[in-house]
Amino acid sequence: MKHLIALITGASSGIGEACAHAFAQAGYHTILWARRSDRLQTLADTLRSQYNVSVLTHTVDVRDRSQVEVTLGDLPAEWSNISVLINNAGLSRGLHPFHHGEHADWEEMIDTNLKGLIYVSRAVLPGMVERGSGTVINIASIAGLQPYPGGNVYSATKAAVKMLSDSWQIDLNGTGVRVTNIDPGLVETEFSDVRFRGDTDRAATVYKGYQPLTGADIADVALFAATRPAHVSIQDVLITPTAQATTTLVRKETL
């Protein structure tokens, strides 16, 4: 295949789905990962017909290291040269003060946001290093830079992602592989539905009274970073809605 290949984790909704559109529109063949395979199938059909690119979908839970490794190991040869990896799969659960938090929620966030990202990256990076090129885009969060009430373990996972991005700048220096860390602020996706376990009214209030970011806003940044000339590395981007100054200061209109 002449086109470049992008692997996007968490492509079944939100930022990952928007990245799939942006990269396919730019001519990338895409490998889409998530657990909800029905959604991936629908997205793949749309990308193929809208952008005339090839698309592979894999039902992968990034928390399962052997599933991650086997899926990557089984890639057809023409799909194995991944030039862009978007580590996007992630979630938050709950918004309790730490002393009321749930171990199960914390373990799910650590296993997905941190360990899952580590599993995928450890399996993809050696190929990029061997080829002397590639871009890894880590979707961290403003929450990993600044705490907010109840964010505790979610913030800790994202601070860890940011530290991994910074560490890889050093580990990968001289290999030709670039790392871009993106720290989004408030993006209207299914994120808060997941955090509040389907309480859609509560989730909707997070994005009311101001204009939040969309997945497409983050995808724009990811595509920009991936398409810079080889000598240019966009190391770090903090992107927020204009109404958001910090994790805790968001100018909302009273409705």
Ligand code: NDP
């Ligand atoms: P969504 O809930 O819309 O999307 C999350 C994606 O992650 C889904 O495609 C989901 O797919 C996938 N995912 C979750 N768990 C797993 C898993 N174990 N294995 C594989 N895929 C998984 O939320 P967003 O698009 O907002 O979130 C994307 C990333 O952006 C996350 O890392 C999030 O922390 C980060 N982020 C979000 C912000 C926001 O305000 N929305 C701001 C800053 C960062 P499926 O359930 O089908 O597996």
Ligand code: 8X3
């Ligand atoms: C998602 C942004 O502030 O809702 O990482 O945690 S926030």
